[in-house]
Amino acid sequence: MVTECPSEGKSETIRINPLGFNESVEIVLNFICECECHKDRILNSQNCSNGNGTLECGICRCNEGRLGRLCECSQAEFLTDDLDANCRMNNGTDICSNNGECVCGTCECEKRDNPVERYSGKFCECDNFNCDRSNDKLCGGHGRCECRKCICDANYTGNACECPxxxxxxxxxxxxxxxxxxxxxxxxxxxKDQFEGPTCEICPTCSRICTQYKDCVECQQFGTGSKKQTCGEECKSFSLKPVNTKEELPKQPNHCKERDIDDCWFFFTYTTKNDDKIEVHVAEKKECPSGPDIIPIVAGVVAGIVLIGLALLLIWKLLMVIHDRREFAKFEKEKMNARWDTGDNPIYKSAVTTVMNPKYEGKS
Structure with a gap:
């Protein structure tokens, strides 16, 4: 730090020797200790902390023992003349984080146009308006901004308090x-898994689960099925609640319809509890297919055979009529086209012989 101006007319030389080069650079400094405006200085100016300095060229030149831009600080209160060092966070270069002024080694944070917005902290490093936003609201409207970090309300979390x-x-x-x-x-x-929807109640591939649960439901409720002998061991995670009919089953997406060994349909719904227990509501009433009615079937077969026979007979009769008509028409045509008639045939001789009685006089 320069404490006084060198002697008048004396110069200083600075030699710069770059590494790896033989050449060097010399800089000759000639000092100008006083400016033209020095003549108009004001001793013990009121602008310099009530007379603690001289106002020269628009700045304060402090009296001995005083420090600061306006000579407002006493040197006896500080261990160093660099007051700004106390206003730099982590020995950085920014004074008061560029958000305030260093006054006697203490940061005075600047004021914002919006009185609600303010800087804070020893180095003016904090503020209450530069936090994350959600839905265009500071901290999502569910918290407060402290030192550029959201402090969320009790029922919210997240960087911007966006998560309830x-x-x-x-x-x-x-x-x-x-x-x-x-x-x-x-x-x-x-x-998780194959479930989807707003509340994970939709399961496009849950038919596999119905088939997977079928044997345990059948053995527990009806005492039948492939797991009848091992039902107590393999199906202990199932908790069954029977209802009378399928219409009484809970209204939920996980509905199942399966066929038992008797070819009857039974219905159930399932829900997985938080303790991995499977709660099943099953309808006690099954839907079994009824046996075939033999009489209508036999009557139908006989009627079908009769109808087919009659149809075939009618078809044969129709074909015969058509054939006879064709033959008759052919005969008539050939008859009309015959060349000789019985009266014109020279070879023709009648089978009738007439004998005249010479003694017959024609009188009775």
Missing amino acids: LDTTTCLASNNLVCNGHGTCECGVCKC
Whole structure:
């Protein structure tokens, strides 16, 4: 730090020797200790902290023992003459984080046009208006901004307090969060496996699950099926709640319709609980196909045979009529086209012989 001006007319030389080069550069400094405006200085000016300095060329030249831009600080209060060092965070170059002024080694943060917005902190490094936003609102409207970080309200989380912790929007029709097949994040269900939909209640490929659960439901409810002998061991995670008919089953997407060993249909719904238990509502009444009625079937077969026979007979009769008519027409045509008549045939001789009685006089 320069404390005084060198002697008048004395110059200083600075030699610069770059590494790797033989050449050097010499810089000769000639000092101008006083400016033209020096003549108009004001001693003990009121502008320099009530007379603690001289106002020269628009700046304060402080009296001995005083420091600061306006000579407002006492040198006895500081261990160093560099007051700005106390206003630089982490020995950086920015004074008061460029958000204030250093006054006697202390940052005074600048004021904002909006009185609600303000800088804070020892180095003016914090503010309450530069936090993350959600839906064009500071901290999503669900928190406060402190030192450029959102402090969220009790029921919200996230960088911009955009995620509600309330799981009401994730409840499925069975009052389970995301139907037990997903997690609720920011008020939205993230479904697992093959489930989808707003609350993970839609399962396009759940027919496989119905087939997978079928044997346990059949053995527990009806005592039949392939797992009849091992039902207690293999199906212990199932909890069955019977209802009378399929119409009484809970209204939920996971409806199943399966066929048992007697070729009857039975119906059930399933829900996976948080403890991995499978709650099943099953209809006690099955839908079994009725046996065939033999009499209508036999009567139908006989009637069909008779009708087919009559149809064939009618077809044969029709063909015969058509054939006879064709033959008759052919005969008539040949008759009309005959060349000789019986009266014109010279060879023709009548089979009748007439004998005249010479004694017959024609009188009776």
